[in-house]
Amino acid sequence: DTAVSQTPKYLVTQMGNDKSIKCEQNLGHDTMYWYKQDSKKFLKIMFSYNNKELIINETVPNRFSPKSPDKAHLNLHINSLELGDSAVYFCASSQTGTGRGYGYTFGSGTRLTVV
């Protein structure tokens, strides 16, 4: 069983469209994240949810809206897609209370291409 799974793996869409990426984790973690990786491989955190509550919201256009229906799922909806949104988006999860000694578990990524 995949610990953190994202769908779709690839997404090609036209400018102006609205799209969603889904993420599910079966690790029992209570915190989930979205990261964006640009073409130079730089990783930037976008959002974090803890038990369905938004706890990190970095400087991200409001066209990006995360939704967490339960602590095992964190979806990312993007409105009015732009060329600059093309990137690989990674979902990750972790468990609070386990201390700073624990990293995150990452999904395999969704490569979004806006044409």
Add this chain to the structure above:
Amino acid sequence: GNSVTQMEGPVTLSEEAFLTINCTYTATGYPSLFWYVQYPGEGLQLLLKATKADDKGSNKGFEATYRKETTSFHLEKGSVQVSDSAVYFCALRGGGNEKLTFGTGTRLTIIP
């Protein structure tokens, strides 16, 4: 705030060469330090970690030692293989529920 500075790549080495990828950090308190690896087309995988000063993390022949005096966590491997070709990320996590902060990544290519 916390930050991680990594050696800029790309790094190209011949098989069986010795590898060092430098990583230094700035943080308040006593963070934990991590190395993640991203193979082509895949997500990030935890390679190794260290949670306190002088700890050594190791995995798959890679090692890194938490050096508080030099605020460093350099990644080393004695003899690299073609299969080690990947992007390597140094990261830190502070106390509480602080987020994981990544370096910019170092692309490593090993040629036969």
